[in-house]
Each structure stands twice: as structure tokens, then as C-alpha cells.
Amino acid sequence: MRVLLALVIAGLTTGATPLPARAQQGVTDAEILLGGSNSFSGPLAFTGEQATRFGVDLYFKAVNDGGGIHGRKVRTVYYDDGYKPQEAVANTRKLLEQDGVFAIIAPQGTPPVVATLEYLEENRVPLLFPFQGSPITRGRKWVFSGMTLYDRQSRMMIDYLVGARKFGKFATLYQDDEYGKSFLTALEKDLGRHGLKLVATESVKRGVTDVSAQMAKLQAARPDVLFLVLTPGPGAQALRERQKIGWSEVVMVSSGPLTDERYLALAGDASEGVEGLSLWPDPLTSDRPGVKRYRDDLKTYLPKNEPNRYSLSGYFAAMLFTEGATRAGRRLTREGLVVALEGIRGFESGILPPVTIGPDHETQRQGFWVRVERGRFKQLTDWLRAE
Numbered sequence: 001m002r003v004l005l006a007l008v009i010a011g012l013t014t015g016a017t018p019l020p021a022r023a024q025q026g027v028t029d030a031e032i033l034l035g036g037s038n039s040f041s042g043p044l045a046f047t048g049e050q051a052t053r054f055g056v057d058l059y060f061k062a063v064n065d066g067g068g069i070h071g072r073k074v075r076t077v078y079y080d081d082g083y084k085p086q087e088a089v090a091n092t093r094k095l096l097e098q099d100g101v102f103a104i105i106a107p108q109g110t111p112p113v114v115a116t117l118e119y120l121e122e123n124r125v126p127l128l129f130p131f132q133g134s135p136i137t138r139g140r141k142w143v144f145s146g147m148t149l150y151d152r153q154s155r156m157m158i159d160y161l162v163g164a165r166k167f168g169k170f171a172t173l174y175q176d177d178e179y180g181k182s183f184l185t186a187l188e189k190d191l192g193r194h195g196l197k198l199v200a201t202e203s204v205k206r207g208v209t210d211v212s213a214q215m216a217k218l219q220a221a222r223p224d225v226l227f228l229v230l231t232p233g234p235g236a237q238a239l240r241e242r243q244k245i246g247w248s249e250v251v252m253v254s255s256g257p258l259t260d261e262r263y264l265a266l267a268g269d270a271s272e273g274v275e276g277l278s279l280w281p282d283p284l285t286s287d288r289p290g291v292k293r294y295r296d297d298l299k300t301y302l303p304k305n306e307p308n309r310y311s312l313s314g315y316f317a318a319m320l321f322t323e324g325a326t327r328a329g330r331r332l333t334r335e336g337l338v339v340a341l342e343g344i345r346g347f348e349s350g351i352l353p354p355v356t357i358g359p360d361h362e363t364q365r366q367g368f369w370v371r372v373e374r375g376r377f378k379q380l381t382d383w384l385r386a387e
Contacts, residue, residue, distance in 0.1 A: 026102025037091035055314020088112030154186035290350025
């Protein structure tokens, strides 16, 4: 034993070839393993399925067929959390401790994502491009946002509606959790900059769809604009209720991930005229080169899947990961990926305006105003920004 120890010490002190550094978890010579907890059941099941298996995985299919990232193929593993924070935590622990993933990519929903933050940060695991916008994720070393954060969205919406549209009375129907409260706080702050206050607020518990009582109270306050900060089920019910009670004079504004034709279509013709801030170009009609490539890849790999904003968001997330991992080099580490992503300046995705990330780790800072006309969003403005 003493002889062996002496030999080891001699090797360390005489310039012998050092042992190779321990490989980063989730990275082998042949593969990079990524994972995520997402909604494959529950109120956001369509979003979760599209963002991951039809968005993230779509882009990686093309990357892998092209030789991978520095010769490594990308593989993903996902688990269903049903939009439940406790399930998201359990799934995330499983991904890290049992599956051994390198990073978490494109999880969904403010409550589930926020519930996993502390665990991932303690373990120094990158949380990449979550489909949620709580400002609580801003500026954290191991987190890179996946959409324009809610306070930026709020600023753009309020400045547009108060400035360009000259509205003065606002109310909101919001989900009573981290998602809804993040938006509520931002809306109150941004109205305050214009010397205004919300004239009414009503909340909805997560999972509840009957909003008739709340809509009656909101109508009594007579706002010009009503923000819907909801998931699709109660959002559709709010639009149907508005139609039922004949409340035609109020401008309904969908917020965050609710601004999507498929979800608003749950309300049928009651969705006509709904406005909102869209974060993504029209996946069916945009002639931006990255969106065209997305449609071409869909035809190649997933021809039965209809283009939509959610799969486009996942496609963009995988594109950003690929760019960061490529810049990080062959010796891929979590720390190296973070540094590489922070260094992105003016990246041309062909989907969004040029992307600059930097130390705040925000990947998007813009959106444009839309209105539902005959079941599709009509773009009403150029890209808006909030700094």
C-alpha cells in the first residue's frame, strides 16, 4: 500500500501525465443528454407537448442528422408534471439524480418552474429557456429566460394602450398564483407610471373554470380594458361569459401564453376581437427565414403536425442551446455553456429580431400587438420593446 501511494505521489510531482478531468454529467463522447418536466396532461397539455416533442426535439432531429454538436448527438427525456409544482420538483430531481441530465430545457408554467429554482441552483444545473415569464428568474447565474418576462410584457402593453390607444380604465382577471400575481404586480406598477390604477381586480384559483361571478363584478367597474391573465380553460369561459352578458364595449386583452389562436379558439366566435401581445411571428405565414426553416423541418420530420407558436418556441430554445453549446467547444461543461450563452450578441435566428443575452440572461425583450380577426391574429404594430 505504501509503495502504491509513493508511486502516485511521485507521478503527481514529477510531471507524469495527469488523470483526465472528470466528465461533466450528461455529456459523453457520443451524446448530450437534456431533460425537462412539462405539462403533458392538465390545462397546458397541448403547450407542453408542442414545445418539447414537436419543437425542441424537432430542431435536434435536424442537428443530429447534420452530425450533432461537435460530433455529439443530443438526446432528451421528459416527464409529465400536469402543471403541478410538487410534481415538477419530483420530476426534476429524477432527471438530475437518476437520468443524469446535463441541463433542464424548456420546462413550462410559472408555478412549476419557480418551484424547481432553488434545487437547480443548489446543484449548479442550467435551467434553459423555460416557457414562463416570472421576473424572479432574471439575473440568476444558472437560468436563461425562455420568453419576454412578464414585467417587460406589462410595460409594453400599458405604454401602448395608454399612449397610442388613449385608454384610461383598466381591470384584470388573473390566476391566483405566481403566474397571475407576477403580472398583477407589473400591471399595477406600469399603470402607476402613467398616474393610473386598476379599477378592479378579480382572481381565479388554479383549476377553476367558472368565472361568471368575477365577470359580473368586473363589468360593474366599467373598465375600458380587461386583461386576462389565465390558462386556456378559464380564459375561454371568460370570453363566453362576456358574450353571454353582452359586454361588448370592453377591450379584452389576453396576456402571456394565452395569446394563441388555438387556445382562444376554445371560446369559438367569442374570441373575435380579442387583442394581445404576441411574442412569436405567425408560424403559418411568416416569411422570416428561421420560420421557413421551421416549417420545412416540420414537413421533413413531423409532417402531420400543424405549425404553431408553441412548437416554434421550443424550436427556438433548441436553436439557442445549439448555438451556446457550439460556442462552448468540444469540452462541454455547465459553466462553459453559461459563459458561452452570456456572450451571445446580435445572434440572427431568423425567427426573432437579433438576440443579445448578456448578464441578465434574458433571451427576448420584445413583442408586437395583435387582434383576432376571423380566427387568426392580425399584426397591428411593428416589434415593440421595453428596456
